[in-house]
Amino acid sequence: MIVNSVEVMFGGQAGDGSLTTGDLIAGVFKRMGLEVYTYKDFPSRIRGGHTNYVIRASTHADYGMADAVDALVAFDLEAVQAHIDEMRPGGFIVFDNTSETVPDELRRGDVTWYEIPLAKIAKEELGLELVRNTISLGVLGALIGMDPDVVRHDVRGVYARKGEKVVDLNVRAIEAGERFVIENFAGRPSGYGLTAGADGDRLIMMGNDAIAYGALVAGCRFMAGYPITPATDVLEWMSKQLPKFGGVVVQAEDELAAITMTLGAAFTGVRAMTATSGPGQSLMTEAIGLAGVLEIPVVVVECARTGPSTGMPTKTEQSNLNHLIYSGHGEIPRVVIAPGTVRESFELTATAFNLAEKYQLPVFVLTEQALCQSKATLAPLDVGAVEIDRGKLIAGGEVTFGEYKRFAFTEDGVSPRVIPGVPGGMHLAPGSEHNDAGVITENARNRARMMEKRMGKLVAMRDDLPRAVLHGVADADIAILGYGANRGPIAEAVQRLAAGGVLTRFLQLRTLWPFPEDDIREFVRGAQHVFVVENNYTGQLMQLVRAVVGPLDALHGVRKYDGRPFRPIEVIESVLDTCGLALHAPGDIAEAI
């Protein structure tokens, strides 16, 4: 019996409307008081191609994918073929059999089949094939026990702006779906008990929206970007909102322009950012070095996808960590921070702007497709808690020319920063090595001092960096490290392992550079096994961890590089298999705890 944990998948062709229906059902789950996570698995094309949208509901906030799909709504046979192996035994499939039939070899006997001519009903009863999505929502609601009033309420809400006729059509589609289930199938599939609670004051928000919102609240008033999946949402959001707050957004001609525009605006005193993904990040590399040497505060959001080259543009991966840490010729101080939840996407983006301005360097906010394009439920965000600390900025008044030195040597390596327009502050900001006044020089002693000044900021900033979050039992024998979207599946694995008698500790890293060596050393102390969970082939995080803790036999990589996010069972099984452990009761592995 799985109570209050369900994973629903809508599968069909891109453009079928799976996203709209998926968002609708996510909203219904939210209003039923459940915590929701959504995951978009769509092809890199606009029309056609298999797409699916996963909605996972549970009673735990910030969980990710479940172990398996409980309910698959397959609008075509391809969806069954693609996902039959992901079905949980005991789950069910709603299949549109209007024009296709399921061949026997695909008919798993441990799932229940509800074959319904969705398209036919849509066309014949409602006069519009397009509404088969909404019919499927009615079917699904009846099968898993969604509150019918909430379903109607949300359908009305979503279609309200399209007029009463469309609302009415969709409500009738819901009714048609519910009716079909009642008339044709006896009772609900066993095992799904969704108890309705109170929605409370909560939001459902996508990671990219939270990043953009965090930037706006933190005072970002300039963004330049070049469209790229999965980062474009940030550019679109900012395009709508920034002008309302006195800011401006530029769609640049390429990422070279996007990042150099961001530098230009930041040099002029505006909190500025860009957002991109791997291919764009590669193009931005040279200018990031310029930001480092000119000590210009810029925030660069990296919404990672699979690489190399074009990779799989709409799929998730954590393979750009090395790139963010090491890319570029020469050496500059830089910061890489990685949110693990939608809430942290908001909070850490705001933090990024303070770090950038306080220490006058580039700050990367690293996220990935499985978080930045996923939606999750969360308590309202506290705008008032966002503080704006502009560091040693001199935006008004005047300075004395000759005395003022833009790159002055200071104890913390951070120099007072004037912006154009301030009397007396005129200087050259050169990408070439320069002295404290900005005059280009190749003097050996100055070069060494300047390197120490710039790189020293990484030490000065230690206390301001986002700390790692400890989950689980602090002195457990088994230690797990991870970051980003893996926070959800790892945290769930930790809880379920504990319920089965296996205690673990999990350190969710939120600052990835400068690498939190002390925190990691402290965290792994006394552990018998250390697992590093990440979505890449080469173990980029594990290599950093190994450099800190040494070559331990008990250091294990748990890696996935097929473009899909971890499911918690994958973490659980890795831990149990590697450590030769079993849970007290096998049943405890279930998601209900």
Next chain:
Amino acid sequence: MAVMSPKDFATATPSWWCPGCGDYGVLSALKQALAELGKQPKDVAFISGIGCSGKISGYLHSYAFHGVHGRALPVATAVKLANRDLTVIAAGGDGDGYAIGAGHFVHAVRRNPDVTYIVMDNQTYGLTKGQSSPTSATGYVASVSPDGNPDTPLNGLALALAAGATFLARGFSAQPKQMVAMIKAAIEHRGFSIVEVMSPCVTYNKINTYAWFKENVEDYTATEGYAPNDRVAAFRALTRDGDIPLGIIFKDERPTFEDRTGLPETPVAHVDLGASRADLASMQAAYR
């Protein structure tokens, strides 16, 4: 308007240019133009690229930015958007603007920000010791083209005209008076203004010398009846065979990028970030 002198725009930094470099003439004309316009160094943002000509930003007392190769224009565009009260000037050589930066050049023209761009054209790569540049003549013999440059030279101003330029001028660094006048007009032009200056490289380009230019330039706009608002006439002037035309070749009015992006009158750099907290919080209603 404050009375300014070219000296007010001088820096103490000694020049790294070769004696006799055409860029000296461009720098002194720029200082003269800024002084005559009564500009204050604090209000001038001067963005340059990389190369010999890119070094010019070190020699103008202003808020100067010497960035990466080919990217002066995106930086300058953003500086203008960030603070529209500034006088924003970008500068660089023909390699910086027409080779590595050619993509940005076309898009800056399309956008039409109120930025002045000075291209110092010496038809060679000076700082890397004399290779062919995008404006080198076909057949130009250089270290990387020992059998002669195989490429056709780029006509930057004609390219800009095709992309929707609103101000095009060409000068010669040995004709300071004309240069001062066109740089002043360019800065005063509301929109993206391009001043291309024939600026000889005395060290590497032994073909396109001062003497050669004197023989091969013509003050075309002094021609009777030439109207710089005629796009077709401008294109004819820029692409004809014969002498290189000098002067303000084309001028047009079009909304600037600042206008079209709906930029508020208050410079973005001076927006009060503490304001509108209530508005910001209320945005969450869309996610409930």
